[in-house]
Amino acid sequence: MTDPAVETRSLTRRFGDLTAVRDLTLRIAPGEVFGLLGPNGSGKTTTIRMLCGLLEPSGGTARVAGVEVTEAPEAIKQRIGYMAQQVGLYEDLTVGENLDFYGGIYGLKHAARGARLAEVVAFLNLESRLDQLAGHLSGGWKQRLALGCALLHRPNVLFLDEPTAGVDPAARRNFWQAIYGIAAQGTTVLLTTHYMDEAERCQRLAMLSRGHLIALGTSTEVAAQVGGKTLEDAFILLQERDER
Amino acid sequence: MMPRFWPMFRKEFIQMRRDRLTLALMIGVPVIQLLMFGYAIQTDVRNLPTVVLDESRTPESRHLIHAFENTGNFRIVAQVDGRPALDAAFARGDAQAGIVVPADYPRDLLRGTTATVQIIVDASDPMSSQAALAAAAGVAQIRNLAILSAAAGRATLPLEARVRPRYNPGLRTAVYIVPGLVGVVLTMTMVIITAIAIARERERGTLEQLIVTPITKTELMLGKIAPYVGVGLVQMTAVLVLGRFVFAVPLTGSIWLLYGISIVFVVANLSLGLFISTLAQTQQQAMQMSFFLMLPSILLSGFMFPRQAMPLFFQWVGLALPLTHFLKVLRGILLKGVGLEALWPEVLVLTGFAVGLIGLAVSRFHKTLD
Numbered sequence: 336m337t338d339p340a341v342e343t344r345s346l347t348r349r350f351g352d353l354t355a356v357r358d359l360t361l362r363i364a365p366g367e368v369f370g371l372l373g374p375n376g377s378g379k380t381t382t383i384r385m386l387c388g389l390l391e392p393s394g395g396t397a398r399v400a401g402v403e404v405t406e407a408p409e410a411i412k413q414r415i416g417y418m419a420q421q422v423g424l425y426e427d428l429t430v431g432e433n434l435d436f437y438g439g440i441y442g443l444k445h446a447a448r449g450a451r452l453a454e455v456v457a458f459l460n461l462e463s464r465l466d467q468l469a470g471h472l473s474g475g476w477k478q479r480l481a482l483g484c485a486l487l488h489r490p491n492v493l494f495l496d497e498p499t500a501g502v503d504p505a506a507r508r509n510f511w512q513a514i515y516g517i518a519a520q521g522t523t524v525l526l527t528t529h530y531m532d533e534a535e536r537c538q539r540l541a542m543l544s545r546g547h548l549i550a551l552g553t554s555t556e557v558a559a560q561v562g563g564k565t566l567e568d569a570f571i572l573l574q575e576r577d578e579r
Numbered sequence: 580m581m582p583r584f585w586p587m588f589r590k591e592f593i594q595m596r597r598d599r600l601t602l603a604l605m606i607g608v609p610v611i612q613l614l615m616f617g618y619a620i621q622t623d624v625r626n627l628p629t630v631v632l633d634e635s636r637t638p639e640s641r642h643l644i645h646a647f648e649n650t651g652n653f654r655i656v657a658q659v660d661g662r663p664a665l666d667a668a669f670a671r672g673d674a675q676a677g678i679v680v681p682a683d684y685p686r687d688l689l690r691g692t693t694a695t696v697q698i699i700v701d702a703s704d705p706m707s708s709q710a711a712l713a714a715a716a717g718v719a720q721i722r723n724l725a726i727l728s729a730a731a732g733r734a735t736l737p738l739e740a741r742v743r744p745r746y747n748p749g750l751r752t753a754v755y756i757v758p759g760l761v762g763v764v765l766t767m768t769m770v771i772i773t774a775i776a777i778a779r780e781r782e783r784g785t786l787e788q789l790i791v792t793p794i795t796k797t798e799l800m801l802g803k804i805a806p807y808v809g810v811g812l813v814q815m816t817a818v819l820v821l822g823r824f825v826f827a828v829p830l831t832g833s834i835w836l837l838y839g840i841s842i843v844f845v846v847a848n849l850s851l852g853l854f855i856s857t858l859a860q861t862q863q864q865a866m867q868m869s870f871f872l873m874l875p876s877i878l879l880s881g882f883m884f885p886r887q888a889m890p891l892f893f894q895w896v897g898l899a900l901p902l903t904h905f906l907k908v909l910r911g912i913l914l915k916g917v918g919l920e921a922l923w924p925e926v927l928v929l930t931g932f933a934v935g936l937i938g939l940a941v942s943r944f945h946k947t948l949d
Binding site (some may be wrong): 380383384387388389390391408409412413415417421422423424425426427428432435436437438440441442484 | 582583585586587589590593594598688783784785786787788789791792793794837901945946948
C-alpha cells in the first residue's frame with residue numbers, strides 16, 4: 336500500500352475547556368476526494384486548520400504529504416493548497432494580479448509562472464475575467480479564483496473549507512467538475528461540507544459530531560453506521576442528538 | 580535571498596496605488612499641516628488687545644502708554660474710565676492686557692520717589708501673558724535706565740548685552756517649526772499606515788491565506804514596509820520644498836545625508852507600525868494604539884516645547900521616541916549645516932530603533948491563528 340496523503344493519529348485540539356476535535360484518526364489515500372461532514376461546530380474547520388499548520392494540535396499527530404505537521408509546519412506549506420471558508424482574495428487586485436501574486440509567493444519562477452498561470456486560467460475558464468477586480472466578482476467566480484490561487488504550485492494535497500457555501504447550483508456543478516479534474520491528476524482533495532449532495536460526491540466521508548468521528552466510509556456506509564436510510568436522515572438524526 | 584519579497588512588494592505597491600484616497604491623504608496631509616503650522620503658529624505673541632485706564636491724563640502718562648504701544652506687543656483697543664469697565668473688558672475677552680496709570684504718576688516721577696504703573700494680563704493664556712510681561716518689564720527697564728543715566732550725568736549706558744540669534748537670525752517661528760514638521764508628518768503617517776496593514780489582512784481573511792503559503796515572516800514584513808519608504812521620502816520632499824519656497828527655511832547642510840538618515844527614520848516608524856499591527860486584532864485597535872503614541876511624540880520630542888524645560892522623567896520618555904532623535908538631525912542639517920561628525924550618536928540610535936523594532940515585529944508575528 337502506498338503512503339497515505341493525510342494520516343492523523345488521535346489528533347486533538349482544545350480551546351480552553353472546549354474540545355473542538357477529539358482523538359481523530361484518519362487515513363486518506365493519494366488522489367482521493369475525501370469529505371468531512373458534520374453540523375456547525377463539529378470540528379471540521381479546526382481539523383483542516385490543524386492539517387494546514389494554522390493551529391497547533393493539543394495532542395496526537397498528523398502527517399500531510401509525508402511530512403509531520405507539528406515537526407515541520409513550514410515544510411508542508413509548499414505541498415498543500417488551502418481555501419478558507421472566507422476566501423482570501425485581494426479584492427483590490429484584479430484576477431490576474433491575484434494569481435500572479437500567489438504564483439510568486441509559492442516561488443514559481445518568472446518563465447514557469449507565466450506558463451502555469453495560463454494553464455490554470457484555461458482549466459478554470461478565467462480568461463474573460465483576468466482584468467476584473469476580484470472584489471467585483473460574483474460568489475461563484477470568487478470561489479473559482481480562490482481555487483486557482485491554491486492550485487498554482489501543484490500541491491499534493493488540497494484543503495477546501497466549505498468551498499461552495501453561498502454559491503448557486505450551476506456554479507457548484509462547475510466547481511465539482513474542477514475538483515474531479517484536480518483529483519484525476521493525482522492531487523488529494525480534502526473538503527468540508529454540510530450539503531448532502533456534495534457529500535455524496537466524495538469518494539469517502541468522515542462524519543464528525545462535537546469533535547468526534549462518528550462514521551467513516553462511502554456515503555451509504557456512513558448513513559448505515561449512523562442509522563438512517565439516506566445520508567440526509569443520518570445527518571438530521573445526528574444534529575438532533577447533538578441538540579439534546 | 581528572500582525570493583518572495585518581490586511578489587509581496589509588488590502586491591503592496593499595486594494596492595497602495597489603487598487606494599487613491601489614502602494616497603491623496605498621504606501627500607495632502609503634510610502640505611496642509613505645513614501651511615497650518617507655518618502660518619498659524621507664532622510663539623512670539625504680538626498685538627495683544629489692550630485697554631488703558633489712565634487716571635492721570637497728563638503728557639507724561641500718554642508718553643508712557645505710547646512707549647508700551649511701540650513695543651508692538653500691545654494694541655490699544657479702548658480707553659476706560661474706571662476699574663469696573665476694565666474688569667468687564669477682561670471678562671468679555673475684549674482685552675487680554677490692561678495698563679493702569681495712577682493719578683499720582685507724574686508727581687512721583689517728578690519727586691524722584693518710585694512711580695508705579697500697573698500691567699494686568701489675562702494669564703489664562705500663558706503664552707501671550709508671558710510675552711506681555713516680558714515686554715512690560717522691558718519698557719520699564721529702558722525708562723529706568725534713561726532716567727538714571729540722566730541723573731548720573733552720563734550720555735551712554737555702562738553695559739549693553741548684544742544678542743546674536745544664531746541659525747535663525749530673524750527669530751522666525753517657521754524656521755523652527757518646519758524642519759520639525761518633517762519628522763512629525765513622517766511619524767504620523769508612517770506608523771498608522773503599517774499599523775493597519777496587517778490588521779487589514781487579518782480582517783479581510785487574506786492573512787489566513789498568507790500564513791498557509793511558504794512566505795517567511797521577514798519576507799512578509801519587509802515586503803509590506805518597502806513601498807512606503809518611497810511614500811515617506813515623497814512626503815518629506817513636499818514639506819522641504821514648500822518650506823523652502825513659502826517659508827524660506829534654509830537647507831544649509833548635505834541633502835544626501837538628510838535623505839540617508841531619513842530612510843533609517845522612516846524604516847523605524849514603519850517597523851513601529853508593524854509591531855502595533857501584531858498587537859492589534861482589528862484596524863480600529865491599530866488606529867487607536869497609533870494615536871496613543873502620537874501625542875507623546877508631538878509633546879515630548881521637542882517639536883513644540885523645549886525638552887530642557889521638562890522634568891527629568893519626561894525627558895527620558897522623550898528619549899524613547901525616535902522623533903526626538905530625528906529632530907536633532909533635521910535641525911542640525913537644515914539650520915546648522917552640521918554633518919555626520921556631529922550627528923553620529925543620533926544616527927546610531929535611529930539605526931538601533933529601526934533594527935530593534937523590525938526584529939520585535941518579526942518575532943511577535945506568528946504564522947498561526949492562535
